[in-house]
Amino acid sequence: MNPAVPTRWRSVLPHLDAPLPPDRTQQAAGSDGAGRSVQVNLPLELVRQSTQPREYWDVPAEVLEAYRRYRPTPLWRARGFEKAVGARVPIWVKYEGGNISGSHKLNTALAQAYYYHRAGVRELVTGTGAGQWGTALAAACALFGMECTVFMVGTSLQRKPYRGVLMRMLGARVHASPSSLTEVARSGQDSGNSLSLAIGEAVEYAARTEGAAFCIGSGETYSILHQSVIGLEAADQLAAQGATAGAVVGCVGAGSNFGGIALPFHAAATAAGTTPPLLVAAESSSTPKLSRGVYAYDRTDATGTSPLEAMYTIGSAYTIPDSHSAGLRYHGAAKVISAMRHAGQVEAVAVDQVDALAAGKAFTAAEMTLPAPESGHALAAAARLAAGGDGVPPTRDGVLVCVSGHGYLDLGAYEQFLNGELSDQAPDPQTLLAAVGGLERVGELAVRR
Known part of the structure; x- marks a missing residue:
């Protein structure tokens, strides 16, 4: 018999040798390329999950119900x-x-969509490389009744067009990156087809769109907690x-x-x-x-x-x-x-x-x-x-x-x-x-x- 689905996430933060080095604000930062300030506003619970040395965090009932589907x-x-x-x-x-989504990415996409939805966000915007994260977020947004916009690395989308089709089936808008929609792409700050650029486009797009928030799936401490x-x-x-x-x-x-x-x-x-x-x-x-x-x-x-x-x-x-x-x-x-x-x-x-x-x-x-x-x-x-x-x-x-x-x-x-x-x-x-x-x-x- 398979063990039960975990009802709590477990954090590694209490078991590190030292606290994580704090982030730093760049002296020249503060503009998205068009003179607008860029800030990524996280729901408070995601901030807590990233900073507090607390070992166990309860999985919300709605997220746990979704987990039990797979x-x-x-x-x-x-x-x-x-x-x-x-x-x-x-x-x-x-x-x-x-x-x-075909990958582990759904584990944190469901959690993040839940917290952002509770915070009143109507649309989540993200960048994705191979497309698993974009698909996962599109699915999570569909489950919680939110809009979703995805910037996908262009060469990857070209090779895997059905990733884009699946995201659109789930209600998401999908743009190949570099796109024509953002200053960061037009400025050539990152001339390659990279995940960094796709993420940059998503950050800029979300910053100027009312009711939207940027959402990322891999490197954040709260994402790793959910996984x-x-x-x-x-x-x-x-x-x-x-x-x-x-x-x-x-x-x-x-x-x-x-x-x-x-x-x-x-x-x-x-x-x-x-x-x-x-x-x-x-x-x-x-x-x-x-x-x-x-x-x-x-x-x-x-x-x-x-x-x-x-x-x-x-x-x-x-x-x-x-x-x-x-x-x-x-x-x-x-x-x-x-x-x-x-x-x-x-x-x-x-x-x-x-x-x-x-x-x-x-x-x-x-x-x-x-x-x-x-x-x-x-x-x-x-x-x-x-x-x-x-x-x-x-x-x-x-x-x-x-x-x-x-x-x-x-x-x-x-x-x-x-x-x-x-x-x-x-x-x-x-x-x-x-x-x-x-x-x-x-x-x-x-x-x-």
Whole structure:
């Protein structure tokens, strides 16, 4: 029998070595490019969830009712995948692709839509990369009777037009980014097809639209809190089978999927006074913020007006190479994940696009489940950990990996992989150095004083 859906979210904030570094307001900030002030107004409960070191937060009844339509999500031992990759320890898979959005993103979209609706907001506006977050928010807005506007990375929307169709089926308005609707796109502050630009467009659009609010799904501390349902369920499901995990793996765009699967294990171990499992963040080699970036104050979007957050980053101005893992094409990591990486509590591994899709292909054939390319990065990292070998840290017990979404709208990427048409574009070291050259490292100001 499956364990019950968690009725409380669990925060990792009480179990950090130190409080998160506070955000900073940029001296030149305050304009959306047209002379208007840009502020992101959060419902008070989301502010509390991001700042208070309180361990447990009740899931509102309306959100819990929605969760029960698709949760608990499945967890199984991937014996076929183990055999395919030569695993020496069990690989346990937690699968989040079985809801309308096709990914874990719905867990926080439902919570956020609930809180914004209670605050009187009529329309939520967002940016999305691969489209899972945009779809999730469109679904949540439909459930709570709200309007929804989505700016989706243009190259991703072109490759996956049915993501746009699904969002429109749910009542959302969908715009390819860069669009002609915002000053930030017209000004060329971010000339690439990036998630940072899509988010910047959404921030600007929401700021000038009455009754609207900007809403984001991945890197915020409250988003990671809502995603804790993944790890909480997984812990109960493993215990029900008498199993343990020596390593927990998730892919990282900004961090909500990885945080959702991994951080509840860290909180539980710390609370019990035991050693946490190895927490491994799998990122794209084309956007290697945790493995090759710097811990510095950087902006979260392309407007140039957002507060500076302490994050591992490759620079918000860095032009990220095109790839099929659009959900991972974000320049920075969430401040919670970044702080834990800085404290040595999180490990990071960069995975090539080709290796990720190869892992996805092997998983599809072995487990009869098609993962998203983003999830393929986590599967590739999990396979390395389970098989061991040169340069791979040893892991005790089994490996738990989150397959964050399905890949049915990503078959174009797999087709290119099968045809041998894909390559990887890892950042040039000098280009990376230039992109972060002007950023203030965390702790740098205190050292100068």
